[in-house]
Amino acid sequence: MTPLHDRIRAVVWRENALELLDQRQLPGALLYRRLTDAAEVAKAIQDMVVRGAPAIGIAAAYGVVLAARARHVESPDHWRERIGDDLAALAAARPTAVNLVWALRRMERVIAQTAGDPAERLLTEARMIHEEDIAANRRMGGLGAALLGARGAVLTHCNAGALATGGYGTALGVIRRGYEQGLIERVYADETRPWLQGARLTAWELAEDGIPVTLLADGAAAALMQCGRVRWVIVGADRIAANGDVANKIGTYGLAVAARYHGVRFMVVAPTSTVDMHIPNGAAIPIEQRAAEELLTLGGQPVAAAGAEVWNPSFDVTPAALVDALVTERGVALAPDAEKMARLMAT
Ligand code: MRU
Numbered sequence: 001m002t003p004l005h006d007r008i009r010a011v012v013w014r015e016n017a018l019e020l021l022d023q024r025q026l027p028g029a030l031l032y033r034r035l036t037d038a039a040e041v042a043k044a045i046q047d048m049v050v051r052g053a054p055a056i057g058i059a060a061a062y063g064v065v066l067a068a069r070a071r072h073v074e075s076p077d078h079w080r081e082r083i084g085d086d087l088a089a090l091a092a093a094r095p096t097a098v099n100l101v102w103a104l105r106r107m108e109r110v111i112a113q114t115a116g117d118p119a120e121r122l123l124t125e126a127r128m129i130h131e132e133d134i135a136a137n138r139r140m141g142g143l144g145a146a147l148l149g150a151r152g153a154v155l156t157h158c159n160a161g162a163l164a165t166g167g168y169g170t171a172l173g174v175i176r177r178g179y180e181q182g183l184i185e186r187v188y189a190d191e192t193r194p195w196l197q198g199a200r201l202t203a204w205e206l207a208e209d210g211i212p213v214t215l216l217a218d219g220a221a222a223a224l225m226q227c228g229r230v231r232w233v234i235v236g237a238d239r240i241a242a243n244g245d246v247a248n249k250i251g252t253y254g255l256a257v258a259a260r261y262h263g264v265r266f267m268v269v270a271p272t273s274t275v276d277m278h279i280p281n282g283a284a285i286p287i288e289q290r291a292a293e294e295l296l297t298l299g300g301q302p303v304a305a306a307g308a309e310v311w312n313p314s315f316d317v318t319p320a321a322l323v324d325a326l327v328t329e330r331g332v333a334l335a336p337d338a339e340k341m342a343r344l345m346a347t
Contacts (some may be wrong), residue, residue: 005176005209006138008162010050011058011130013123018062020050023163027204038067038086045093045100048195052164053238053274054133057099060090061126064107068118079118080111095286096247096315098239098276103129133166136271136329137173144174144234144269144327145181152231153186154178155221158249159201160236160269170236170269172205174327179211186212188230190221192249194294194312218251225262233259237270244320244336245282246270250313256322265324272328277345282317290314 010021012032018041019032033049035041041063044050050059067086071079087108091101110125111118148154154175158164161172168176178184187206192198199215206213216224224230233255239247246252246268259266279285292310297303304310326336330347333340 005180005211006162006168008205008208009167010052010055010163011062011166013062013065013127013130018059018066020044020059021163022049023051023201024048026163026200035063036066037070038063038090041066042089042093045090051195051197052159052161053097053099053236054165054170054271055163056094056097057103057273058126058130058133058166060093060100061103061107061129063090064104064111065119065122065126068111068122072117072119076117083111094288096238096288097274099271099273102273130166133271133273134168136273137165137168137170139329140170140269140271140327141168141173141177143329143332144267144325145177145183147267147325147327147332148174148178148183148232150231151183151185153188153229154184154232154234155188155190155224155230155255155264156202156233157190157198157218157221157235157252157255158192159197159205161202161205163201163205164236169205170271171234171267172202174234174267174269175206175211176209184211186214188214188216188221188224190218190251190255191215192251193218194298197249221255222258222262225258225264230264232265232267234267234269237268237274238315239279239285240268240270240275240326240341241279241281241285242275242277242341243281243338244323244326244333244341245285246318246320246323246326247282247285247287247315248318250316253316253318253322256318260322266318266322267325267327268318268323269327272330272345275328275341275345277341282319285315285317287316288314
């Protein structure tokens with residue numbers, strides 16, 4: 001039994017296969033896809049069946065279990081050499097969310113230590129990655145909620161909820177806990193063009209949990225702040241650099257600029273698996289560019305003038321200087337910078 005406000009699971013290992021809740025179909029249909037090989041998992045990540053940095057990492061870890069099982073059947077003595085291509089395909093599926101390579105590195109360490117049939121040991125590791133993520137989210141929920149202060153409304157962007165993680169969510173974990181504690185009266189959710197993660201996923205998750213949610217067009221967020229309607233912006237992250245710069249869904253940077261201007265506080269909630277201490281600052285974070293069709297069409301229907309070209313970065317970088325609080329499972333960094341990040345990651 002999952003506790004109140006924690007019922008949704010997007011990534012499930014069931015009867016020797018990976019089942020992913022197809023997030024492209026939400027909220028219209030609750031459909032799980034059953035995947036039995038690593039190439040299918042890489043494609044599901046690329047095609048946004050599963051999305052959100054931690055959920056991508058967890059799905060990839062289960063993908064390694066599927067790859068190892070197949071390679072060991074093919075060649076019990078040489079499966080370790082043969083699995084390299086599967087790992088590379090999984091790693092290349094989406095470039096910005098560092099949780100993907102973080103999870104693969106963990107699985108690779110188990111591969112290096114495993115003789116004989118690897119499936120059981122790798123499945124244990126993938127399950128650990130999954131369970132640790134849920135535990136981290138629950139801890140961050142408590143740490144973030146403790147920062148909220150007086151009761152009020154908050155704004156979130158994209159979906160950093162149960163659907164984007166092993167369960168419970170990062171930004172939505174703080175929101176779930178804050179709501180339980182009576183500190184959050186309402187959540188404003190940006191629609192989040194072009195994939196509409198806010199309209200389709202965040203609004204659905206919150207409505208499922210009975211948390212009041214108001215949807216707004218992305219372009220309305222600054223006006224909402226100007227009206228004094230929100231106290232905090234709370235978002236997740238796809239990669240955080242060693243100086244505290246944050247890559248997250250396109251539009252996050254604009255929210256951080258508007259929040260600072262209007263005196264609204266800005267909170268980033270992410271597990272340490274999202275922190276990349278090898279990257280000195282946000283300028284070095286690879287930003288995924290996605291297909292033009294995502295902007296030129298909506299629900300398969302053309303919505304733009306023929307001949308328009310498209311710039312479609314999936315993420316942007318918010319400088320650390322605009323972040324009031326970075327919440328991780330290891331603790332909180334207020335006004336994060338390189339020194340505070342190093343201290344946090346050393347704990
Ligand atoms: O393109 P997406 O839907 O994978 O982007 C997701 C986000 O930007 C989330 O905010 C981020 O991954 C954090 S999820 C806990």
